[in-house]
Amino acid sequence: MVNINIVPPLIFIAFSAFPLLVNYFLKRKYKRLIEKLHETEDDYYHQFIFVSFINFDCRQHLIDKRECGEHCSYNYQQTLVRFMASAKSSICLCMYTFSMRDINVELIKAHKRGASVRIIADQIMLKTDVAKHNLTFLKNSGVPLKVQPNNQSMMHHKFCLIDKEDRDSAKMFFGSMNLTTQGLVSNFDNVVLTNNSTMIQRFSEEFEELWANF
Ligand SMILES: [Zn+2]
Structure with missing residues (x-):
């Protein structure tokens, strides 16, 4: 019992x-x-760059390659350079205008190590000497690039996708800032760096749409 x-x-x-x-x-x-259910937004990282009052004295820091603090423009530039340098399989850069030498160096390095590098820019880059020289330099290095073909509208995007095909290492940045010295030290601007897969997917679709039609 x-x-x-x-x-x-x-x-x-x-x-x-x-x-x-x-x-x-x-x-x-x-x-x-x-x-998958646990893959919430909190699993993604977001890093913010805000160019503001404290950056307007940073021009010399870019030349001297020395930082004046955590939010120095030189630090911001190096963050973007490291982002490019980390590319293993691809870089898709969609940028109204850009002229940062260190960024160009990374684009060419990535192209030479076998990553797929594609660039879309606006016609404005054909109209100023610095930007035109920049485009020619990249083109002569064999980097595939396309320029918005008509004058009716501006290719005003500012975003960059890194390794978009690779779920583990895919990341991107976007924002208001062009990749220029002016953007780093003279304007009020922002850049957001993230590995959010939803955003990467949507921006990838946009890039491919423009690449196919330009
Ligand atoms: Zn500084």
């Missing part, structure tokens, strides 16, 4: 263990699904 005193504890243990067992078997069966 069952000892009546141990029935309540047994019932309690059974009820306590049941959710744990269900959780264990569900986890085993739907491991990937559960991982």
Whole structure:
């Protein structure tokens, strides 16, 4: 005969263990699904660059390659350079205008190490000597690039996708800033760096649409 005193504890243990067992078997069966459900926005990183009052004295810091503090324009430039330098498989740069020498160096380096580098820019780059020289330099290095073909509208985007095909290393930046010295030291501007997959997917579609039609 069952000892009546141990029935309540047994019932309690059974009820306590049941959710744990269900959780264990569900986890085993739907491991990937559960991982996906847990992939919330908080799993992505966001880094912000704001060019503002404190950056308007940083022009010399870019020339001297020395930082005046955490938010120095030189630090911001190096953040963007490292971003480019980390590309393993591809860089898709869509930028109204750009003329940062260090960025160009990284674009050419990436192209030479076999990454797919593609650039889309605006016609404005054909109209100023510095920008035109920049485009010619990249073109002569074999980097595929396209320029917005008509004068009716501006190719005003400022974004860059890195390794967009690779789920683990894909990342991007976008914002108001052109990749120019002026953008780093003279304007009020912003750049957001992120590995958010939803944003990368949407910006990739936009890049491919423009690349196919320019
Ligand atoms: Zn500075």
